[in-house]
Amino acid sequence: DIVMTQTPLSLSVTPGQPASISCKSTQSLLHSDGKTYLYWYLQKAGQSPQLLIYEVSNRFSGVPDRFSGSGSGTDFTLKISRVEAEDVGVYYCMQTIQFPGGFGQGTKLEIK
Amino acid sequence: EVELVQSEAEVKKPGESLKISCRASGYTFTNSWIGWVRQLPGEGLEWMGIIYPDDSDTKYSPSFQGQVTISSDKSISTTYLQWSGLRASDTAIYYCARPWTPSPWGRGTLVTVSS
Numbered sequence: 001d002i003v004m005t006q007t008p009l010s011l012s013v014t015p016g017q018p019a020s021i022s023c024k025s026t027q028s029l030l031h032s033d034g035k036t037y038l039y040w041y042l043q044k045a046g047q048s049p050q051l052l053i054y055e056v057s058n059r060f061s062g063v064p065d066r067f068s069g070s071g072s073g074t075d076f077t078l079k080i081s082r083v084e085a086e087d088v089g090v091y092y093c094m095q096t097i098q099f100p101g102g103f104g105q106g107t108k109l110e111i112k
Numbered sequence: 113e114v115e116l117v118q119s120e121a122e123v124k125k126p127g128e129s130l131k132i133s134c135r136a137s138g139y140t141f142t143n144s145w146i147g148w149v150r151q152l153p154g155e156g157l158e159w160m161g162i163i164y165p166d167d168s169d170t171k172y173s174p175s176f177q178g179q180v181t182i183s184s185d186k187s188i189s190t191t192y193l194q195w196s197g198l199r200a201s202d203t204a205i206y207y208c209a210r211p212w213t214p215s216p217w218g219r220g221t222l223v224t225v226s227s
Contacts (some may be wrong), residue, residue: 037212046170048207049157056215070125092157096211100173 002027002095006104014112019080021107023093025064028073030097037097040078044089046063052084052091085111114138116208118145123224124125124198131194132221135202139215141189142166147183148193149217155213162211163191198225 003026013019023038030036036056041049053058053069056076066081080087088111093104125192136146137152147162161172165184172182181194193206208218 039214048217051214051216058214060214066224094157097212099162099171102159103209106156 001100002029002102004093004095004097004102004111005090006088006093006107008107009105010108010110012026012110012112013080013083015085016082017086019083019109020110021091021093023076023078023104025074025076025095027097029076029095030073031041036072037101038069038071038076039094039096040067041092041094042087042089043092047089049092083109083111087111114215116210116216118206118208118218118221121222123226126199127197127223127227128224128225129194129196130198131192132223134193134205134218136164136189136191138216139213141184142186144210146184146208146210146211148180148191150176150205151205151211151220153203157207159211160193160206165189165191173187179182200227201224 007022028040033082038056040053043049052063052067058084058093068079070077090108092106115137116137142165145162145164148160150158150160159173160176161182163170163182163184165186170182186189205220205222207220
């Protein structure tokens with residue numbers, strides 16, 4: 001099974017400052033169809049996870065452009081260029097190159 | 113607009129059966145895998161299983177094989193997650209989601225199993 005490892009597990013950021021979360025997989029997430037099945041989600045308190053980024057770097061509909069994703073193969077990064085108060089919650093990376101897909105442990109972002 | 117609407121929260125006793133649902137709209141239901149994700153209280157996320165509604169091909173995570181049943185009804189664009197004998201350890205929030213298509217998740221169904 002593919003294991004997804006996120007770092008850090010928690011993050012405290014001053015509003016307006018950048019933030020970065022790393023996600024590493026134990027196997028390449030590049031599929032033979034040319035897509036890389038790596039997603040980023042944010043779960044706010046009491047809500048279902050909301051999709052931020054799909055296939056490494058594509059922002060989902062309505063996601064602010066301060067969120068960006070990058071990486072390839074086994075190493076991926078989510079960046080928030082300027083953190084806002086509404087960005088608090090737990091961030092998860094997810095792979096679905098093979099079933100069952102797997103999630104990282106989650107990174108809790110709080111505001112200083 | 114894609115939407116996954118889940119059934120309401122349930123409170124059950126150990127040993128009881130339960131079937132929760134997820135109704136899809138805004139896309140062609142039969143042409144996309146859809147499945148269920150479990151979130152234990154205060155914990156992370158786990159895929160339980162997925163189904164392809166067109167032919168009901170179903171895949172289960174090894175952890176959930178034999179523990180739950182996933183099914184779908186094409187006529188009403190709905191997928192189901194079913195237990196035949198609940199345990200206290202099934203207490204969790206269950207989300208429906210599409211594994212390979214960028215899409216919103218359902219809001220979740222809280223299942224509480226307690227005597």
